[in-house]
Amino acid sequence: MQIRPATDADWSAIHPFFAAIIADGRTYAYPEGLSSDEARALWMERPPGVTVVAVDGDTVLGSAKAGPNRPGRGGHIATASFMVDPAQRGRGVGRALGKWALAWAREQGYRGVQFNAVVETNPAVRLWRSLGFEIVGTVPEAFDDRVAGLVGLHVMYRALP
Known part of the structure; x- marks a missing residue:
């Protein structure tokens, strides 16, 4: 695997799994039904x-x-987002991307x-904790999970040495 x-x-390969993950309604609060151009503007x-x-x-x-x-006075802290093609899960892709983001x-x-x-309820919470992230707070019922209903959104943080 290379990052x-x-x-x-690459967008033509990213967009199908981006759209599938959003339509699944379990992990991202992006609006459903985005056009390819609207999705590209959010991701790229x-x-x-x-x-x-x-x-x-x-592949x-x-x-x-x-x-x-x-921006500005908050610009010394990074953020990152991750999507793994559902057909490629279980191969360590999320962990590799997480390590890349920390190094970057x-x-x-x-x-x-x-x-x-x-x-x-996202299984990636375990991954982020294993990479040193802490849950610093949770906003109750801030996400409407398509299956679980109203669940919390964690704010997670990791300091960089």
Whole structure:
């Protein structure tokens, strides 16, 4: 598996799993029914942010985006988002992308990484905790999970040495 910057040509491989994950209604609060262009505008970061893909040969396994969590005085803390093609789960793609995001943020000089809205029922919570993230707070019933109903959204944080 290789992680590299995403190109415009990668969008045609990212969009199908982006759309499937949003339609699943379990992990992201993005609106349903986005056009490809609307979804691209949400996912493909512009500098100082970056979007990457995890690939195995020509197959895009997943994608991540990272950048400053807030502008200006909050710009020293990074944030990141991750999507793994459901057909590629169980291969360590999420862990590899998570490690990439931490290394990228450290290299860019960020002091920490904050995830603003991790659905508390998302299995990735275990992954983020294993990578050193802490749950610093939970907003009760802030996400309407298609299966579980109203569940909390965690704010997670990891300081960078």
